[in-house]
Amino acid sequence: MARAGLTTERLTQAGAELADEVGFDQVTVSALARRFDVKVASLYSHLKNSQDLKTRIALLALEELADRAADALAGRAGKDALTAFADVYRDYAHEHPGRYTAARLRLDPETAAASAGVRHSQMTRAILRGYDLEEPDQTHAVRLLGSVFHGYVSLEMAGGFSHSAPDSQESWSRTLDALDALLRNWPAP
């Protein structure tokens, strides 16, 4: 019988595609085996288990997101950098909803520390260099930005802002305006 040519990488990639098509929660080892027209047990030579597959998809998504963000940030500063970075998140979530959900998977501390998640916070701090914030306010601001980006995209994906005026795109722009204004005028404790 001919071999299918399975590798951990190909499985992860296909898992990411599957996530975008049917939703991250619907990604199962069984569904992936069907996609490769192979028996389920065969995947267990390449994947520890179901959780392992999901973690790998999450790590892939974090890498992709960090790469896009780094591209977007190149040569930009201030509000320009802020909106470019924010748009990367939102656009990625729209293009790849399953991957984006995967990127929000809770990772155990050591996996997280070795992931592209670190690059994400470094880039957020880089953006804040365009504003005038000392520690600990810079850290507070990093956390606020992360919260807004994740929160907005997440509520939008859940359908929270659809079917009501104004347009979500409009609120997103105005939210970024507001964040820029806030960072330029950060309140004293």
Added chain:
Amino acid sequence: MARAGLTTERLTQAGAELADEVGFDQVTVSALARRFDVKVASLYSHLKNSQDLKTRIALLALEELADRAADALAGRAGKDALTAFADVYRDYAHEHPGRYTAARLRLDPETAAASAGVRHSQMTRAILRGYDLEEPDQTHAVRLLGSVFHGYVSLEMAGGFSHSAPDSQESWSRTLDALDALLRNWPAP
């Protein structure tokens, strides 16, 4: 054989407790049956299916959250109202992580429209009456607040802000200070 006295309400309640104990994703009809020391099939007279159970837990959580928020808002305005409201969300998420996760479940539009979710947005708008915002900026602000609250709590629950200085409580306070400042000084388009 004696009867267990199952009702949809008791199952929902127990499901919510189970969610807080083992996580919302681990809430299954089987686990619930074990908790009542009853066969799995018996629950299907009271619940349509697994999704139905999860939706009911979500609706319960939304009600509880809205009740707490309404209490907290009584007699408060301005920044006082803003922080009281925000703290309700964060405290609820800490006390009832499973329920909080449930509250974020994607509901179909008609279920959502009949849920306590509507009260949540009404209350957010009520808070904004303490600030000077015209439409459509008021709607943008409602969306921003929802994003920050959800985003912050969600990242915090995922462990994003632990094991690093400063304290998450500190960032939360300063985030609320910042939001208050922003709402008092909302930028023109």
Added chain:
DNA sequence: CTAATTTGCCTAAAGGGTTTAGGCAAATGC
């Protein structure tokens, strides 16, 4: 206070996902 009816929980069974153990054949190395 029985008798009839409704209701509640049960057994049985089918379908799907996860995971491990052990086997044979294809690919690789000498």
Added chain:
DNA sequence: GCATTTGCCTAAACCCTTTAGGCAAATTAG
């Protein structure tokens, strides 16, 4: 060309979901 490694397979156990049909407990009616 032969030995070894690697890859995919069969088989099987376990758990969760869901439906169908049955018996007994609780409720209602005469």
